[in-house]
Amino acid sequence: MKGGRWTTQTxxxxxxxxxxxxxxxxxxxxxxxxxxxxxxxxxxxTTLVAVxxxxxxxxxxxxxxxxxxxxxxxxILVFSALSGLSRxxxxxxxxxxxxxxxxxARPQAVFLGKLFFNLxxxxxxxxxxxxxxxxxxxxxxxxxxxxxxxxxxxxxGLGAGTTIVAAMIAQASARGALFSALSFPLLLPLMITAIxxxxxxxxxxxxxxxxxxxxxxxxxxxxxxxxxFLFPLVWEE
Amino acid sequence: xxxxxxxxxxxxxxxxxxxxxLSFRLNPGEVLAIIGWNGSGKSTLLRIxxxxxxxxxxxxxxxxxxxxxxxxxxxQFIGMAAPALSLYEELTALENMxxxxxxxxxxxxxxxxxxxxxxxxxxxxxxxxxxxxxxGMKQRLKLVQAILHNPPLLLLDEPGCNLDSKGxxxxxxxxxxxxxxxxxxxxxxERREVxxxxxxxxxxx
Amino acid sequence: MILxxxxxxxxxxxxxxxxxYTEAAVGFPGETSRILFFHVPQAWVATLSFLVxxxxxxxxxAKRNLKADYLAQSAAELGFLFCVLATVTGSIFAKATWGxxxxxxxxxxxIVILLMIYGAYFALRSAVPDPERKRVFAAxxxxxxxxxxxxxxxxxxxxxxxxxxxxxxxxxQPGMDPKTLKVFLxxxxxxxxxxxxMLRLKMRILRLEGLKEPRFGDFI
Numbered sequence: 142m143k144g145g146r147w148t149t150q151t152x153x154x155x156x157x158x159x160x161x162x163x164x165x166x167x168x169x170x171x172x173x174x175x176x177x178x179x180x181x182x183x184x185x186x187t188t189l190v191a192v193x194x195x196x197x198x199x200x201x202x203x204x205x206x207x208x209x210x211x212x213x214x215x216x217i218l219v220f221s222a223l224s225g226l227s228r229x230x231x232x233x234x235x236x237x238x239x240x241x242x243x244x245x246a247r248p249q250a251v252f253l254g255k256l257f258f259n260l261x262x263x264x265x266x267x268x269x270x271x272x273x274x275x276x277x278x279x280x281x282x283x284x285x286x287x288x289x290x291x292x293x294x295x296x297x298g299l300g301a302g303t304t305i306v307a308a309m310i311a312q313a314s315a316r317g318a319l320f321s322a323l324s325f326p327l328l329l330p331l332m333i334t335a336i337x338x339x340x341x342x343x344x345x346x347x348x349x350x351x352x353x354x355x356x357x358x359x360x361x362x363x364x365x366x367x368x369x370f371l372f373p374l375v376w377e378e
Numbered sequence: 379x380x381x382x383x384x385x386x387x388x389x390x391x392x393x394x395x396x397x398x399x400l401s402f403r404l405n406p407g408e409v410l411a412i413i414g415w416n417g418s419g420k421s422t423l424l425r426i427x428x429x430x431x432x433x434x435x436x437x438x439x440x441x442x443x444x445x446x447x448x449x450x451x452x453x454q455f456i457g458m459a460a461p462a463l464s465l466y467e468e469l470t471a472l473e474n475m476x477x478x479x480x481x482x483x484x485x486x487x488x489x490x491x492x493x494x495x496x497x498x499x500x501x502x503x504x505x506x507x508x509x510x511x512x513x514g515m516k517q518r519l520k521l522v523q524a525i526l527h528n529p530p531l532l533l534l535d536e537p538g539c540n541l542d543s544k545g546x547x548x549x550x551x552x553x554x555x556x557x558x559x560x561x562x563x564x565x566x567x568e569r570r571e572v573x574x575x576x577x578x579x580x581x582x583x
Numbered sequence: 584m585i586l587x588x589x590x591x592x593x594x595x596x597x598x599x600x601x602x603x604y605t606e607a608a609v610g611f612p613g614e615t616s617r618i619l620f621f622h623v624p625q626a627w628v629a630t631l632s633f634l635v636x637x638x639x640x641x642x643x644x645a646k647r648n649l650k651a652d653y654l655a656q657s658a659a660e661l662g663f664l665f666c667v668l669a670t671v672t673g674s675i676f677a678k679a680t681w682g683x684x685x686x687x688x689x690x691x692x693x694i695v696i697l698l699m700i701y702g703a704y705f706a707l708r709s710a711v712p713d714p715e716r717k718r719v720f721a722a723x724x725x726x727x728x729x730x731x732x733x734x735x736x737x738x739x740x741x742x743x744x745x746x747x748x749x750x751x752x753x754x755x756q757p758g759m760d761p762k763t764l765k766v767f768l769x770x771x772x773x774x775x776x777x778x779x780x781m782l783r784l785k786m787r788i789l790r791l792e793g794l795k796e797p798r799f800g801d802f803i
Binding site for chain 1: 592642652680696699700702703706707710711712714715716719726727728730731734735738
């Protein structure tokens with residue numbers, strides 16, 4: 142065994158570089174274990190199949206379609222997200238790695254890293270579920286651009302509203318049920334907005350000004366800022 | 379250069395008193411051992427110094443040339459290895475090193491890390507998932523993870539647990555390195571580990 | 584003691600006045616309009632306690648003062664109670680005037696969301712074993728929930744039109760009968776007094792319970 146100094150480097154990091162390191166590491170672990178993806182996608186696919194099978198594309202009157210389809214789509218998206226978005230924090234707690242993370246990264250960076258990871262999961266979820274839903278249910282959309290913007294901003298909202306809640310419930314008992322119970326009231330305004338927005342996009346009426354997308358974007362910004370402020374309190378003892 | 383000062387530290391764990399009015403100062407080049415019966419608060423004391431647990435009362439401060447280091451940035455100056463501090467089981471040893479380098483903003487050098495792996499006797503397992511490691515192998519990896527960013531203050535909770543005599547040589551190496559360039563606090567009841575220290579604090583008195 | 588006696592006399596006077604002194608408003612079936620004197624103050628107290636709880640939570644996070652946490656918890660519990668009362672009285676009125684107990688009127692929607700937030704708040708409190716963390720988490724959640732309220736105010740009225748009587752029963756409108764206005768304001772005062780009294784009682788209980796558990800949080 143050789144002697145000598147072990148290391149001589151000292152580092153300097155930014156919030157963003159720390160957050161990206163955490164995000165990439167979470168992605169790498171997720172690719173290997175498919176811990177969260179399995180939970181979310183299986184939930185989403187089974188619900189989608191159940192909806193499509195029991196309702197089909199002809200049961201609902203054409204005039205009712207825009208509204209009811211928006212409701213069904215967002216119920217699938219929100220509850221699939223709630224079934225798996227807490228995984229990354231819960232896993233960290235269960236494996237006992239939270240303290241190592243606390244010692245090596247700034248709390249805001251941890252929040253951002255986990256937010257990026259959750260947004261990646263949500264992106265994958267929407268990429269699979271939304272096109273399948275449109276195809277299976279023969280969802281006709283007058284303004285696809287507005288519709289896509291609504292789906293994307295709504296997805297960001299789901300991530301921004303739930304990441305700090307996930308950090309809290311990871312440190313509590315009865316985690317699974319608690320996550321939905323705590324997140325749902327926070328997500329309701331977003332969900333109502335997104336449903337309304339998708340309905341308008343389908344009808345092709347009243348999309349001027351993109352009001353719903355703006356509300357969703359405002360929701361994302363405010364929840365992110367508030368979470369960044371509050372996260373250190375939740376994360377550190 | 380760096381120093382640590384602990385003033386009037388008191389910690390209650392629910393209603394039991396762990397320690398009261400504990401004060402000490404650690405200067406560069408010093409190695410301190412903390413001993414005490416099981417449940418006397420050795421690990422908790424280390425966790426308080428690391429900033430993972432709030433003390434019930436009292437202060438922990440670190441100084442760089444007498445200038446206090448703010449609590450938020452203290453994590454850059456502390457390295458810690460403890461039984462309760464796990465590494466990522468789904469990553470290989472190298473990937474664990476890579477992550478901790480990246481998150482601390484150290485340039486990740488694969489060759490350098492492989493050298494370290496060789497030095498701790500894990501070069502053949504460097505690309506295997508940590509899940510398959512024995513507890514002694516995990517402990518070796520935890521030890522080098524703690525000194526990856528060259529911290530002035532090293533906190534070691536039972537550094538020799540699960541280690542064989544070759545493993546103990548690593549601990550010895552790390553501590554003598556630390557004595558030269560920084561400070562260390564060891565919490566242990568093992569005679570061979572306590573012997574590395576210059577001073578001993580007994581929490582069970 | 585004297586304040587308590589005064590409050591109970593005042594409350595009794597309001598109840599009597601609500602039924603005997605005022606006349607039932609025109610345009611409502613039978614005597615149903617008298618719900619105004621009970622339902623609206625209950626909803627007011629429910630909102631007030633939500634606000635108090637949020638401010639106390641923020642204070643707790645800033646100062647780590649146990650009393651602020653007791654206040655936040657007590658206000659939340661009373662808010663929940665008054666939410667339930669307002670929901671029940673409102674439902675009875677809804678059945679009598681609009682023919683069904685529940686209509687998803689915007690105010691009904693908001694009160695359901697408020698009930699869900701309170702439910703989540705209590706669930707969180709009971710699920711965190713460490714007392715210090717429990718208080719921090721509860722306070723953080725309370726602030727998060729409060730952050731979403733402006734969105735609700737903006738978003739919810741867009742779903743359906745309100746069924747709630749606005750003009751005839753809104754005290755700020757000139758259409759309100761002066762007698763009704765007097766009793767209504769008296770009732771608001773009585774309910775607020777009741778809220779303050781119950782709040783102090785609940786805080787005292789929490790403080791006494793807290794004496795049993797170690798109170799080293801005080802040092803922090």
